[in-house]
Amino acid sequence: MTDLQAGLDTAWVESLGGWFHLLTAVLVAVDAPVPPVPSELFVIGSGAMSQLGSVALVPSVLAAWLGCWAGDIGLYALFRFQLTGLLDRASWGQRIHRGILRLLDKAGPAPGYASLFVLRFVSGGRTASMAAAGIAGIPWGPFLALSGIGSVVWSVYMVGLGWFTGSATGLPFWASAVVGMGLGTLAGLIIAGIVAIRRRSGRGDG
Template identity: 35%
Template sequence: MIAAIAGSGVLYVVLFTLCVLDGFFPPVPSEAAVVAMAALAVSTGHPSLLALGVVAAAGAAVGDNIAYALGRRLGISRFAWMRRPGVRHALDRAGHELDNRPASVLLTARYVPVGRVLVNMTAGATGLSRRRFVPLSIIGGASWTAYMIGLGALVGTWAGSHPVLSIPLGIALSVLLGLAIDAIRRWVCKPETASDGDGPVPSQAPTGRSDPVRTGDVLSIPVGR
């Protein structure tokens, strides 16, 4: 049964769909899917690792560009969850960092499930050009896919002749990795509090880009802290 599932072309469709959705809807478990399928590929010989890589990388890039388009269209303050203090702080910081080093921020954020959505939407809302964003999203999707497939290959090698174990082990590893990344992100990105206890004062500094900021009918990201 495992071999039949591994050899089915439906797996590629499912994987592509998960990777696309995860680009703008973080609860979708694309990391777990890529790692588990890669582990299965190594332990059974199917599906093709190369095909998995191409499909996952393409889906990741498409999903990231959807998040970018949503940010460009809707802005980053329209919904209530975007105005929560923790999310607001993350968006403000993303806007500041994107203004200074967009490439490294976009490529790094690809590895953080929620972070990549916030950063990619911020990139769209603050006017980062599509000409710059698209190539970086392709590179980020490819590097993220290679990393996830590498983890899956390790699991598949360890599972050896027990392919039934490769899928749950791959999922467990990806979940643990996600929890570790989230813990590090929370530790590094703790919201700063104002010394007078009144909370942070929003900055009105311009972004310095010639492109107009598209935020719908909402506030744009301040770049200062």
């Protein structure tokens, strides 16, 4: 890819300046109750663009971390304090509420502390685990610690995935982000398989 092509690919990001990181943080936060929001594309893309020098690496990780942690806390509080009635006041909120309940149903029994860290790497797992933590009334201290650490690890992993794919492939940042999302999805499927096997094994032992 030529310098001109790279410049054209990232010009819109540079025109946003610091707003790009704010937008990323907001999308990651909203992704907690609404998993279809394409926040991963921005997070992984920021890693690919940091490899090109279009955005700074540290602010990219910080934006993803703060957005992830804020989204976790918001969704946990929504179910901890039984505020889901606020969602049900609007049709779009009802759809979000139903989607969260479907994910909770698929996730099975309420997750333990470790799941607050692990399930965020699985599609829909972050939403289900945070809502389940709120319903189960997991104390604020352990929740904030595990959610904060999990958010840091997830952010470093996702931004690093974008940096790695951008460096390895030399593709435009958006293409590197798509490749990175594919690799991340594959890793999530492996983690989901391991979690499912452990749960089946645990039920069998019981």
